[in-house]
Amino acid sequence: MHRSITLGLFASTMAVSALAAEPRGFDVQHYATTLDLDIAAAQLRGETLVRFNATAPLSQLVLDSGELVIDAATHAGEPLRFQQADGKLTVDLAQPLAAGEHASVQLRYHGKPRFGLEFAPARNEVYTVFSTDQWMPSINAPDERATLLLALRLPQGLRTAAVGDALPSRQLPDGRIEHRWQLRTPMPGYVYGFAAAPYRHVQQPHGTGMLHYYALDRSEAELSQLFAATGEMLDFFAERAGLAYQGDYRQALVERTIGQEMAGLSLMSEAYGKQVLADASQTGLIAHEAAHQWWGNRVTCAGWEHFWLNEGFANFMTAAWLQHSQGEAAYQEMVQGWEQRLRALREKGADRPLQYPDWNKPSVDDRAVVYKKGAYVLHRLRLELGEEVFWRGLRQYTQANDGKSVVTADFQQAMEAAAGRSLQAFFAAWVYGVGGELG
Ligand SMILES: [Zn+2]
The missing domain is CATH 1.10.390.10 (Neutral Protease Domain 2)
Structure with a gap:
């Protein structure tokens, strides 16, 4: 993705508009995704509704779809033609849109991702690793921001940590639980994600929100200990950014990952958690992911x-x-x-x-x-x-x-x-x- 750059000349009035010359021809407003997650089989079925505005005359919607297999694309219940090639999904719209017009497309799909979504059956755990297009057709490019409604269908007994705010979960007729999350602030797709497992969970108030810590291998006391500096870190970065932290902040230790920043949620590995417990000075990665809440997620x-x-x-x-x-x-x-x-x-x-x-x-x-x-x-x-x-x-x-x-x-x-x-x-x-x- 390229855009023309105005080198910052001193006292230049030529502000760089990050929204100029939108290359896609559309702007996604909102995704609503429901995932059926089968941890034992390491596979998923999903449905995603994509709501978007045309920013130029538009006859096709092109999304990143990783290795997902698209089963159907529809608009208002009517099937739409689509093709997949090289990790991209191209959907022919029912009728061309003029710039400024809105539309939506509903996608049904399945997949067994080799990366982007990690299944750890021995721990009854599933979590995302950056490549959002491996579990929902979306835009990988970091300059596309949208809101997200995310529903995760899982067996009973699991806890989820995901982006945005937790909505009440509900029991499905088949006995599984649908965990629902809502990201109300438009954010780039690469900071969408979640983790689910029978986690222990500790929460502590911080400012107007809550801090949440999740892990399988650590006790509640250990979780509180290893994430003890989180509140002070957020305060420090908020002061440096000149922007208060908004909402709750969640951190989860998953089976194995590099540190990963998402919207209001960071994932680190169980091994890293152990390291911090052994040596309290090793909080650099916790700080790095917390700093991304401003530099990366909010300013991208x-x-x-x-x-x-x-x-x-x-x-x-x-x-x-x-x-x-x-x-x-x-x-x-x-x-x-x-x-x-x-x-x-x-x-x-x-x-x-x-x-x-x-x-x-x-x-x-x-x-x-x-x-x-x-x-x-x-x-x-x-x-x-x-x-x-x-x-x-x-x-x-x-x-x-x-x-x-x-x-x-x-x-x-x-x-x-x-x-x-x-x-x-x-x-x-x-x-x-x-x-x-x-x-
Ligand atoms: Zn980073």
């Missing part, structure tokens, strides 16, 4: 080429949290780690600009650029601008882009506005180039 890179605006930020904010909670040495240790990795990248000629031409097949080194160099560059910008200007700029950038998609130039513009001067030399070297002196 418009395309994966700008992924450092999610990951470099989450890493940097983790270090800032460690500095706040554990002291300067903990911050400097992370900075040294980033700098060493960047030095190694440069030595092997693998350093890259933070803004990628595309993010189709990132290597391990490309990930290091986005995650580690990205964080390191924020640290260098902090040194360049000083505490007051840096944090004011970061706060203004975050507040101005809440609920929006951002490109790198949006960040440059915000920091230039805070600094009252051009930062073109800094950004040309560190962000758009591979310059900048280490050490």
Whole structure:
């Protein structure tokens, strides 16, 4: 996905509109998805209603559908023609739409995902891992935001943690339970997800919401202990973002995963939970996923080429949290780690600009650029601008882009506005180039 970028010229009035030139020809407003989950067989059946607006004359709806098998597409009960190829579903609309017109399509499908949805039958557990199109036809691109109503049909005795707010669950005629969740704030599809198992569950009040912790292998006391800093982390990030945390925040330990941020929900592994219990200083991943609630979920890179605006930020904010909670040495240790990795990248000629031409097949080194160099560059910008200007700029950038998609130039513009001067030399070297002196 490409969009034209206006490089942030100082005092430029050419604001980058993240919504300009919508390439899909439509904008999804809402998904309503019901999933029948068979944990023992590791498969699912689903139905998804997609409500969308045409943003240009539109005769087909094209969605990402992973390896799902679409059984039917309908509109108002009438069948629609559709095809699937290369992970995309193309539905022919009953009649072409003019720009501004609304329509909806109902999809029925099944699948046995190899990834994106993990089944752990021995634990009676199922949970998502980022690839939302492996369990509901949707848009993978991070600049598409929609609300979601999610119903999860499961055997009795399981607890679910999902995105948004829990609605009352209901018993189905066959004895299973339908767990219902509603995400009222439009969010990108890649932060949709859930976890279900016979979890232990601990909840604690925080601000106007609740903190929830879930795990199978940990006792309630252990859950409270290992997630003890969550409330303070959210407060710290809210202060840095200039935006209060909204709603409840849920964290679940699942069989195995990398850390995963979703809307109001983060998943980590049972192994990581054990590690934090053994050493309370190992809370970096908890902080990283919590930081994503602002940098990633609420302020989202418009395309994966700008992924450092999610990951470099989450890493940097983790270090800032460690500095706040554990002291300067903990911050400097992370900075040294980033700098060493960047030095190694440069030595092997693998350093890259933070803004990628595309993010189709990132290597391990490309990930290091986005995650580690990205964080390191924020640290260098902090040194360049000083505490007051840096944090004011970061706060203004975050507040101005809440609920929006951002490109790198949006960040440059915000920091230039805070600094009252051009930062073109800094950004040309560190962000758009591979310059900048280490050490
Ligand atoms: Zn991350």
